[in-house]
Amino acid sequence: MADAHFAFGSVQVAINFEAIDALFERAHAQGRDSLFEYEVYDLLKASGAETPPGCVLLERSGRFTDEQLAVLPGDRVVLKIVSPAIVHKTEAGGVRVVENRPDAIRSAVRRMLYEVPENYAAALERDPGSAPAPYRGLSGEPLVTAVSRDLRGVLMVQFMEPDSTAFGNELLVGIRKTREFGMVVTAGLGGTDTELYAERFRKGQALTIASTALTDGVRFFELFRKTISYRKLAGLTRGQRRIVTDEQLIECFSSFIDMANHYSPDNPDAPFHIEELEINPFAYADYLMVPLDGLCRFSGPTSVRAPRPVGRIADLLKPSSIGIVGVSASRMNFGRIILKNVLEAGFPAGNVRLVKPGETEIDGVACVPDLKSLDRVLDLFVVAVGADQVPALVDELVALDCARSVMLIPGGLGETAESRERAAGVIARIDAAHAVGAGPVFLGGNCMGVVSRPGRYDTWFIPEEKLPALAPGGHHRAAFISQSGAFMLTRLSQCPFLNPAYMVSMGNQTDLTLGDMVAHFAGADDVDVIAVYAEGFNDLDGLNFCRGVRRAVRAGKDVVFYKAGRTPEGKSATSGHTASLAGDYAVCEACVRQAGAIVAHSFTQFENLFMLAERLNGKTIGGNRLAAVSGAGFEAVGMADSIQSDDYSMTLAPLADGTREALRSLVAANRLAGLVTVTNPLDITPAADDQVHAEAVRILASDPGVDAVVVGLDPMSPVMRTLADPDTPLTMDNERSIAALLADLLPRLDTPVIGVVDGGRQYDPLVDRLKQAGLCTFRTSDQAVAALAQYMDGRLNAARIRTN
Secondary structure: OOEEEEEEOOEEEEEEHHHHHHHHHHHHHOOOOEEOHHHHHHHHHHHOOOOOOOEEEEEOOOOOOHHHHOOOOOOEEEEEEEOOOOOOOHHHOOEEEEEOOHHHHHHHHHHHHHHHHHHHHHHHHHOHHHOOHHHOOOOHHHHHHHHHHOOOEEEEEEOOOOOOOOOOOOEEEEEEEEOOOEEEEEEEEOOOOHHHHHHHOOOOOOEEEEEHHHOOHHHHHHHHOOOHHHHHHOOOOOOOOOOOOHHHHHHHHHHHHHHHHHOOOOOOOOOOEEEEEEEEEEEEEOOEEEEOOEEEEEEOOOOOOOOOOHHHHHHHHOOOOEEEEOOOOOOOOHHHHHHHHHHHOOOOHHHEEEEOOOOOEEOOEEEEOOHHHOOOOEOEEEEOOOHHHHHHHHHHHHHHOOEOEEEEOOOOOOOOHHHHHHHHHHHHHHHHHHHOOOOOEEEEOOOOOEEEOOOOEEOOOOOHHHOOOOOOOOOEEEEEEEOOHHHHHHHHHHOOOOOEEEEEEOOOOOOOOHHHHHHHHHOOOOOOEEEEEEOOOOOOHHHHHHHHHHHHHHOOOEEEEEEOOOOOOOOOOOOOOHHHHOOHHHHHHHHHHHHOOEEEOOHHHHHHHHHHHHHHOOOOOOOOEEEEEEOOHHHHHHHHHOOEOOOOEOEEOOOOHHHHHHHHHHHHHOOOOOOOOOOOOEEOOOOOOHHHHHHHHHHHHOOOOOOEEEEEOOOOOOOOOOEOOOOOOOEOOOOOOHHHHHHHHHHHOOOOEEEEOOOOHHHHHHHHHHHHOOOEEEOOHHHHHHHHHHHHHHHHHHHHHHHO
């Protein structure tokens, strides 16, 4: 027997995959892609999870004796209609509890076989869009007849009195296949109001979602413990008693997760894929988990794209030779701008080749008439011609094997209806080459290109005067990967202090994917921070992306992530059934966060988290205890008010006795003792000068009970040196200014420190100077504390991942 065994303490799960295979094979042979409810119960028996209640299928055409109807124990039985089309049975009158007497059962079954088709047909006529495919276009008696014809019969189920019918005492557990992330598992508040709970409760309180490839029963249980559902089931709320053991929940989760990973598109040996398996709800009777409703849909395995030669990403990012096609000899077109930017970034002109018939050189760079005339195999070839020319170029690049990597700049490749066929042909040609281990890797199409500071080149087609200057050699050990070139360009224009080593515009992911690029940088020895803007993932690349994120996190790197196209948690774009209530964005956020990334929910959050990661990656974060300094009372209150949200939680650090004494000595020495009370947050009043601010930061950052410090720099204070004018006594061009003092102090501190300059535009130069000094600087205290709290929460999550 093909069993799998998993032990968690004294809990052991055994799964009979042969028996489950047989269920799928029998249903498939009958032309079905779903299991009937009684077959779902058989699947649960084979899964090693809780044993379902006894049940008997009363087939529609059968005649049953009193003895056959009296086989289940108890005073009552549950009758459920069995149909491949009717998912929500209760609404159609397809679930009834009757006395456990043969005549009562027989009467109820006969009534249901007539009333349910009428009820269901009436519901479909009210909402024709919800009709299953076989019933579309039907109405009236033909619709009732079609529904009735599909009835398999009635399932008679043992009635088990639940221990409690109070709110929160039913559990949903489900697994489903997603296009981008493969198999995910969901658990939380169950019952008919599951969708409402998901919409109305704070994030993570109603449902727990995770990638099954990145978790197991114990780890998923630890996530589930944070939900209202667990608190109710474990008897942790007022008037509640425990009705299920932790071991039972772990066993259930482990079984579902292992079934998901076995019947997964990520498993090349899977005989079938589980599209959706859900029990909603499990109820509880005398410490037994009792499934009250079950659904399972499945499919046959599908083919996957050939693996890409991702090792050639190194050639793309650090090429020793570059070729370009599409450079004009007479005007500054996109190709000519790219050439100009490549050369001005410092790439040697002698290592560049242009494919340009009729020319011998342009801007000092040698030209060849065609690809066949190249004198070397190029590390990188940049395509900057019209989209209509791309298919022929791809064919030639693959056939000649003249480049290790290719950048497809052209837009209009798969973005319009007329270009989709062209794009599909390009993808097919690339895949065919990869299937036999040939062909370069392709970045794009519709990508803005790459700026690689280590590779000394820039293929962006943006004129230099349109962009803020990037400091030569002063970049951070960071990679910025964006599916949208415009998003990356705008962020860098607005935040030039985001100065990553690599800026990669992915475009349409015709070949190389977001997952490929993150996996590369996860292993790169010159990158500590990876920031990603995503709009969508190729099939299963969300899972590959998460695996790359986890490798990066385990290597000590920070990953900051923003996903466009967010939808409210609990909504589904594809199905009305509750297994899909873990909607597209909710699944994405849960899986990426589970992998270890720090997830931003706005452009501003993304910029802030990216800035923090670039500057604080090397700092130690041992907890979530914050110390705050401010010269204004409102600012101190704002800091304290911003330490908690649905996504993070910080506490104000209790200061050590030595820290309190050092702060008292500081304020006394500066004649502030009558104005300042030593607390956390510390309001040191506008009378405190630059030296007092800097010394307060040093004292607090040295407290072993403080994990981070935020300091309001009170730019309008009459004694702070915060002005750009060099002729004023309050100029920041002074060795005693706060900018100079912090530039000296910060490198000596292991504790993260961030600053706040809450003032008008006249203090923009101060903010720039502080950022140059390495201080993450914000313009309001609430934004500063919220960003720091979110970053620290992400770092602590990453630390937990590294220790597991």
